Amino acid sequence: MSETITCRAAIAWKAGEPLSIEEVQVAPPKAGEVRVKIVATGVCHTDAFTLSGDDPEGIFPAILGHEGGGIVESVGEGVTSVKVGDHVIPLYTAECGKCKFCLSGKTNLCQAVRETQGKGLMPDGTSRFSQNGKPIFHYMGCSTFSEYTVLPEISLAKVNPEAPLEEVCLLGCGVTTGMGAVMNTAKVEEGATVAIFGLGGIGLSAVIGATMAKASRIIAIDINESKFDLAKQLGATDCINPKDYDKPIQEVIVELTDGGVDYSFECIGNVDVMRSALECCHKGWGESVIIGVAGAGQEISTRPFQLVTGRVWKGSAFGGVKGRSELPDYVERYLAGEFKLSDFITHTMPLDDVNEAFHLMHEGKSIRTVLHY
């Protein structure tokens, strides 16, 4: 049986306050659990969203971070699918293979540990994190802003150890989400027209997905034009800044595309843009996928006629990807050179500088910052 580890972690004590790097205690993994030494983690906009206080599930004090890569340090009783030394990617969407959701074959949203995860706790209803005896909450079941973290076995994807964790950590959220939304959720087909709203880590990954799907036109939309170069490099055919027009962006796109796009993706978390993304879709068949996460109390709206006349509104979590059975193959495809991750890593820094990573994100200066431990 392993011992409690004291290590450094970034603690979110309160909504809206900077994280604080402090020592925490990480208890040994219980039955069915695994303790992981985090090697690197990306910083996703969802971390900032929860820290802002807008997340209805936000709970403090907590250790944020959910886009990590690490190495198994110890395993609890009964754990069989991973062993000490394995390289793993933490999953905020577990895959138990047994629950109604897993068995349905229709969704990646395994619910086996979702309820306790949403309360910042492990499946037994307690936390493995504490500081001088006072519990600190987990976050999205991952808490990768800590040198060590504990996850349920079913929340770990075992990946090829040849893959650099400093890069494939991005497959723990952003890149898989964007690519998966295009390929699994929308199932964009060759020749289709696509509009992607928001060119952060998620939107640019959706551009990669659309390029791989051989979409004929990939319209990339952002109010920050510094994102356009990389979008074009990844395959965007048109880059549009809504601020350049004096009419709604959906009208601009409908005109550009002879009636609207076949597929659109909202990768921002702005409910007004979600409406634009739906309404820029082609009558009769256009599908819009919401990926962005909107704050507590916010709601989407459109004229029901938009749906009556054949447009479809969908959402996608983690790109519809089943983490344990499908994520290892994303790592293999990355290793085979099918797509690059280094393009996304605009900044790397130690965990100590996590607040700078948030600052760069809010300033629109980063795509992804990767924190090293």
Ligand code: NAD
């Ligand atoms: P990001 O901050 O890196 O990128 C957001 C981009 O949107 C920026 O380039 C910004 O300039 C642009 N933008 C902001 N307002 C805009 C507007 N009005 N019109 C056009 N562009 C605008 O964020 P990210 O990490 O790429 O995450 C994007 C969203 O996806 C967030 O809401 C995040 O919480 C969510 N997300 C969802 C999932 C999921 O599984 N559904 C997974 C990861 C992230």
Ligand code: AHE
């Ligand atoms: N807690 C929020 C919702 C947050 C949310 O939608 N999370 C996405 C992943 S974002 C990753 O960067 C997700 O997968 N949701 C599905 C799930 O089960 O959480 C709220 O509104 O309560």
Ligand code: ZN
């Ligand atoms: Zn994320």
Ligand code: ZN
């Ligand atoms: Zn399940």
